[in-house]
Amino acid sequence: MKNRNQVFGWSYLCNLTICIFMFSSLALTADVHADGxxxxxxxxxxxxxxxxxxxxxxxxxxxxxxxxxxxxxxxxxxxxxxxxxxxxxxxxxxxxxxxxxxxxxxxxxxxxxxxxxxxxxxxxxxxxxxxxxxxxxxxxxxxxxxxxxxxxxxxxxxxxxxxxxxxxxxxxGCFQASMAALKKSSIPAYDTRFVMLTAPMFLFGRPQDDAILKDLSKYPITMAFYMALNHADTLINSLNKYYPKDLPVAVVYNAGFPEKEKVIMGNLDTILAKIKAEKENWLGMIFVGRCLEGQPQRGMVKFVSQ
Ligand SMILES: C[S@@+](CC[C@H](N)C(=O)[O-])C[C@H]1O[C@@H](n2cnc3c(N)ncnc32)[C@H](O)[C@@H]1O
CATH class of the missing domain: 3.40.1010.10 (Tetrapyrrole methylase, N-terminal domain)
Known part of the structure; x- marks a missing residue:
């Protein structure tokens, strides 16, 4: 026969445990104010x-x-x-x-x-x-x-x-998933100074666009373009004005989807035709830069040791 203290002790402990559980799950989703x-x-x-x-x-x-x-x-x-x-x-x-x-x-x-x-x-x-x-x-x-x-x-x-x-x-982000699909380092990569994340709609369509691209082309960078497949013509033609034709370009479609992920590689001269041959016009990222070729990190080490 259990005495009163034992019974009281057990029910007290059980209630306390339930309260702690309720409050800890509340704490994950809600704030309790001083007024309750x-x-x-x-x-x-x-x-x-x-x-x-x-x-x-x-x-x-x-x-x-x-x-x-x-x-x-x-x-x-x-x-x-x-x-x-x-x-x-x-x-x-x-x-x-x-x-x-x-x-x-x-x-x-x-x-x-x-x-x-x-x-x-x-x-x-x-x-x-x-x-x-x-x-x-x-x-x-x-x-x-x-x-x-x-x-x-x-x-x-x-x-x-x-x-x-x-x-x-x-x-x-799809940036990370896409770079993983490309198996490359976006930075460090050779003499690359920074990584640029943008979309054609933020870079083009205003009078000063060309001046911006011209300035950008002075620096070695890795460029990642979101929402770009629909604007590939404008993007690649504009880059072609200021960058060398052999600058590597990659497109990663459906990054992370096991059955659908696809990578196409080219350069500023060849990529447009390859993009046009694909049906997908939303779920893909366009990457431009030297990081897409060779051994970018080893290249960086060699570069800084020169
Ligand atoms: C509105 S943005 C969303 C980006 C999102 N917040 C992220 O960080 O991944 C949509 C664009 O992201 C890119 N995107 C999203 N998911 C993708 C995927 N799985 N593979 C390739 N590109 C993707 C495409 O360029 C698409 O047009």
């Missing part, structure tokens, strides 16, 4: 370039805990195993590239103005919805591809939130 009110959180999750295989443990654990999910249809497919039973609130960047079903670049100035107003309105509405759930103590996850801090559209929404309402979980 629980605040949820919005997580922008870098999910990696190609699905769960490349997502971090933290990314997966946070997805599992989320009450609400914002993501694109493609992301929903990729992470379907982890999204069962969750409320999907749609894509936070719906309509990003289209306005009235037309290409953003072909809009009149008046339409562009309306486009910007409509976009900001949409992001504000999404941020307001997130804030509402966070205030109710819920966990909201935005699934972004690769790493959210390089060409990650989620920032448009979270810039409308307060600092303590959101957290960013870093992810493996």
């Amino acid at each position: 009110k629980v605040q949820g959180k919005c997580y922008v999750i870098g999910t990696g370039p190609a699905g769960p295989e490349h997502a971090t443990v933290k990314a997966i654990e946070t997805i599992k805990k989320a009450d609400f999910i914002f993501c694109s249809d493609q992301m929903q497919d990729r992470f379907s195993d982890y999204l069962k039973g969750k409320t999907i609130l749609g894509s936070p960047w719906r309509g990003k590239f289209k306005y009235s079903w037309r290409d953003r670049d072909k809009l009149s100035p008046e339409e562009k103005k309306l486009y910007v107003e409509e976009r900001i309105n949409f992001w504000d509405q999404t941020a307001a919805r997130i804030r509402e759930e966070v205030a109710r103590g819920k966990t909201v996850a935005i699934l972004d591809s690769g790493d959210p801090c390089v060409f990650g559209p989620s920032h448009r929404v979270i810039e409308g939130l307060k600092e303590d309402e959101f957290e960013i979980i870093p992810g493996l």
Whole structure:
């Protein structure tokens, strides 16, 4: 027969353990304020370039805990195993590239103005919805591809939130996955000074573009272009004005996808024809630089020892 103290001791211990467990799981997803009110959180999750295989443990654990999910249809497919039973609130960047079903670049100035107003309105509405759930103590996850801090559209929404309402979980970017596919070092590499991450839409389309490229061409660099397949003509033709024709160029398609990853190699003279022969015009990165040939790190050692 157990005495009162033993029974009381066991139930006290059990209750304490349950409380610690509840509070520690809450701590992972929510802040408890001094007044006892629980605040949820919005997580922008870098999910990696190609699905769960490349997502971090933290990314997966946070997805599992989320009450609400914002993501694109493609992301929903990729992470379907982890999204069962969750409320999907749609894509936070719906309509990003289209306005009235037309290409953003072909809009009149008046339409562009309306486009910007409509976009900001949409992001504000999404941020307001997130804030509402966070205030109710819920966990909201935005699934972004690769790493959210390089060409990650989620920032448009979270810039409308307060600092303590959101957290960013870093992810493996397509830059890293692509360089791994190329099996090369982006830097150090021979006399390369820096690595440039950009996209043709940020480099071209303004009067000073040529001057920028001309200046850039004075320095040995590794260039990585996102969202470039659709603008390959402009990109390669412009680079051809200032760089030697034998400068190596590589394209990595579907980096990290086991069945689909593909690398094509060439130089400024030959790559355009090879890109045109491929169907994919979104999921690929273009790399330009000497790092793509030979032994870039050994080359660097030789270079500095000269
Ligand atoms: C909006 S950006 C997103 C980049 C993402 N935040 C990252 O860090 O990987 C989309 C562009 O990233 C590149 N990209 C994304 N995933 C890729 C993949 N698996 N393989 C090759 N390129 C990819 C393509 O250039 C695509 O047009």
